[in-house]
Amino acid sequence: MMKRFLVLTIICMAIPGLAQDAKLNLVNLEKLTSKATNVTDVSLDGPMLKLAAQAMDQTDKEERATKDLISNLAGVYVKVFEFDKDNQYSAQDVESIRAQLQGPGWSRTVNIREEKTHETTEVYLMKARDGDGVVGLAVLVAEPRELTIVNIVGPIDMTKLGALGSLGVVMPQLKKREPEKAAPAAGKKQEE
Amino acid sequence: MHFSDDDLRSALGRKEPSADFTGRVMASINKPQSSEDRLGAVPVVRVWWRSPWAMASALTACLLLVIGLVQHHQYEQREMETKKVRAQAVLAMRLTSEKLNVALRQALYPRRSNH
Numbered sequence: 001m002m003k004r005f006l007v008l009t010i011i012c013m014a015i016p017g018l019a020q021d022a023k024l025n026l027v028n029l030e031k032l033t034s035k036a037t038n039v040t041d042v043s044l045d046g047p048m049l050k051l052a053a054q055a056m057d058q059t060d061k062e063e064r065a066t067k068d069l070i071s072n073l074a075g076v077y078v079k080v081f082e083f084d085k086d087n088q089y090s091a092q093d094v095e096s097i098r099a100q101l102q103g104p105g106w107s108r109t110v111n112i113r114e115e116k117t118h119e120t121t122e123v124y125l126m127k128a129r130d131g132d133g134v135v136g137l138a139v140l141v142a143e144p145r146e147l148t149i150v151n152i153v154g155p156i157d158m159t160k161l162g163a164l165g166s167l168g169v170v171m172p173q174l175k176k177r178e179p180e181k182a183a184p185a186a187g188k189k190q191e192e
Numbered sequence: 193m194h195f196s197d198d199d200l201r202s203a204l205g206r207k208e209p210s211a212d213f214t215g216r217v218m219a220s221i222n223k224p225q226s227s228e229d230r231l232g233a234v235p236v237v238r239v240w241w242r243s244p245w246a247m248a249s250a251l252t253a254c255l256l257l258v259i260g261l262v263q264h265h266q267y268e269q270r271e272m273e274t275k276k277v278r279a280q281a282v283l284a285m286r287l288t289s290e291k292l293n294v295a296l297r298q299a300l301y302p303r304r305s306n307h
Binding site: 040042044048049051052053054055056062063065066069070076078080110112121122123137141148150152161 | 275278281282283284287291294296299
């Protein structure tokens with residue numbers, strides 16, 4: 001009886017660890033708030049996103065598109081820290097996020113390093129277990145005076161997400177042109 | 193009709209009260225008053241708000257008003273919260289799309305990108 005209980009307890013404790021969780025822990029970036037001149041912090045979990053989706057104005061094009069995107073999401077977390085001086089955040093701050101993105105399920109889709117401007121742009125995707133679809137997205141943009149972290153949790157329609165901006169159908173193009181992207185450009189290091 | 197001086201004099205002349213006059217007056221004063229006499233003497237003002245029904249109605253109205261105000265306040269708070277959440281969601285998606293598009297533009301068209 002005791003053994004069964006012990007086994008059951010161990011299984012229950014192991015299940016959350018096995019589950020793919022696309023949510024990043026951004027708590028360690030809170031300390032940057034005091035240094036930043038401007039902070040944009042959006043933290044919306046599933047119920048909040050559903051509330052937002054219900055409240056969207058159907059006549060507004062952008063809000064309609066946003067509603068389509070967020071309706072099935074489990075979380076949207078965006079942090080943008082803007083500084084008035086260079087190097088207000090440390091490499092460790094970025095590394096703490098990057099380390100989480102090395103975890104199981106995540107794969108780096110875009111990695112751009114600009115030598116001149118010291119900018120780093122990384123896009124990570126977490127694909128669904130069945131390999132069909134994306135269940136997590138992380139964008140990490142590190143500039144000398146700005147640090148941006150975007151984390152989206154839940155099934156994401158990349159085409160719709162891109163459609164919100166200017167390059168509507170960029171994602172399918174990216175998939176088709178994957179081999180070309182391996183070639184590094186002048187002044188930039190790119191990884192795929 | 194004509195009055196003579198004698199008639200006027202007798203009419204306006206002093207008359208002594210009867211012997212039992214004082215006794216009758218004192219008896220009238222000492223006589224206990226009936227309730228009808230009292231009501232007739234002092235009119236009772238019926239104050240409508242002192243009635244139990246009026247008090248209950250007023251209390252109910254006050255209670256409903258308070259509940260209404262609380263609910264209105266809660267509704268306004270929910271509306272504000274919803275608006276805030278909606279704005280945050282739009283902002284988040286806009287930022288995500290912008291950053292993603294910039295990254296993808298750089299990845300796709302590295303030579304043309306001036307970023």
